[in-house]
Amino acid sequence: MNNRVRIVIVGDSGVGKTCLTHLIAHNESLIRPGWTVGCNIQVKIHEFKEATVRQCPYFIELFDIGGSLSHKNTRSAFYTGIHGVILVHDLTNGKSQEQLLDWLYEIVNKEGKDTYKSRSSSSMPPSPTASTLPSFVGGISEAHMRFDLEEFLGSTQIPILVMGTKLDLIDEKRHPKTAVKKAGGIADKCGAEEIWLNCRDTRSLAAGTTDAVKLSRFFDCVIEKRESSAAGAHHMAAAAANATIERRRPPNSSSSNNSQPTSSPEYANYTRLGRAAGGAAGGAAAATDSGVPLLETSDLK
Numbered sequence: 001m002n003n004r005v006r007i008v009i010v011g012d013s014g015v016g017k018t019c020l021t022h023l024i025a026h027n028e029s030l031i032r033p034g035w036t037v038g039c040n041i042q043v044k045i046h047e048f049k050e051a052t053v054r055q056c057p058y059f060i061e062l063f064d065i066g067g068s069l070s071h072k073n074t075r076s077a078f079y080t081g082i083h084g085v086i087l088v089h090d091l092t093n094g095k096s097q098e099q100l101l102d103w104l105y106e107i108v109n110k111e112g113k114d115t116y117k118s119r120s121s122s123s124m125p126p127s128p129t130a131s132t133l134p135s136f137v138g139g140i141s142e143a144h145m146r147f148d149l150e151e152f153l154g155s156t157q158i159p160i161l162v163m164g165t166k167l168d169l170i171d172e173k174r175h176p177k178t179a180v181k182k183a184g185g186i187a188d189k190c191g192a193e194e195i196w197l198n199c200r201d202t203r204s205l206a207a208g209t210t211d212a213v214k215l216s217r218f219f220d221c222v223i224e225k226r227e228s229s230a231a232g233a234h235h236m237a238a239a240a241a242n243a244t245i246e247r248r249r250p251p252n253s254s255s256s257n258n259s260q261p262t263s264s265p266e267y268a269n270y271t272r273l274g275r276a277a278g279g280a281a282g283g284a285a286a287a288t289d290s291g292v293p294l295l296e297t298s299d300l301k
Contacts, residue, residue, distance in 0.1 A: 003048075004059045005219075005226050006081060010103045011088035012096040013067035016165035019199035020088060021064040024215070029200045036066035039078050046219045058223055079107050084159045084222035087186065091164040091196060100162070100186050157229075159221045161195070161214075162187040168198040193218065 009017050018040060022030040025042035044060040063078050085107060089097040187194040195211045197204035205212045 003056065004061065005083040005222050006061045006063060007084040007086060007222060008063045008065055008078060008082050008107070009086045009088060010065045010107070011067060012090070012093075012099050013069075015067070015088050015090040015093070015096050016199050017064050017067065017088050020163060020165055021062050023199050023202070023205060025062055027202060027205065029202055035068070036064055037068075038066055038071060038074065040064040040066075046216070046223075048220060048223050050216075058219070060219055075106070082107075082158065083226045084161070084218070087160060087162045089162075089164055091166050092169050097164075097186070157225060159218060159225060160190045160192040161218045162190070162192050164194070164196040165199050167196045168201070
């Protein structure tokens with residue numbers, strides 16, 4: 001099996017996706033991050049189910065997707081064949097947290113140019129299904145949820161992780177952590193875990209910390225989903241191959257279906273009677289040609 005999974009990291013421009021990706025992949029901070037154009041790919045080696053009998057190394061491909069609106073039309077190329085999603089927002093910017101719903105909408109539609117960009121319900125395109133979920137606390141009403149988040153999660157089965165960056169910039173007096181947590185809500189709607197961290201602090205994802213355990217658990221979940229999907233596809237292919245073989249196999253003859261066990265006494269008597277009847281039938285045919293009447297059954301005794 002190919003030990004490789006792909007995870008996309010999405011979020012608004014400037015929330016710190018590149019620093020976060022570098023921290024996850026190399027466990028070190030990025031001093032001078034640049035603007036991502038298109039996609040920046042980093043690779044991390046993760047031990048799947050560490051310290052168990054199923055432990056094996058996996059390559060985690062982290063696709064850091066550029067959040068610039070100028071490249072929105074080309075982002076759909078990176079949404080094919082993904083196994084997991086990391087939603088990133090800036091803890092000091094509430095709007096970046098609200099925009100995560102737009103990113104989910106963009107991923108599920110696999111297109112960048114036709115997703116809704118404004119928050120007015122009149123300007124948003126119709127959704128595949130009407131949502132009946134409760135409104136978000138952070139200003140997203142039911143009218144703004146133009147696609148069914150539960151249906152999206154149920155149909156895709158893609159694991160999601162929500163990560164908030166710039167934890168060191170939160171002013172506890174003006175923006176306490178409890179208020180930031182209450183202003184979110186998308187992690188709860190997705191049933192996803194949430195991590196807050198400072199991407200410039202290498203201790204944020206140090207081994208053994210709570211956030212590192214959450215991240216490792218997310219990677220394991222992504223790999224398990226990928227393996228189960230691959231196993232399901234393998235079983236379906238095997239079943240289809242067996243069905244093809246059965247269709248091509250010639251049907252059994254009627255004589256073989258009605259055959260008797262060769263070791264039974266009934267089969268021996270049946271064989272003897274058959275041979276006698278065959279000989280009688282041959283003699284009868286010859287007698288018919290010569291004008292002699294056919295033999296009666298009693299003549300065979």
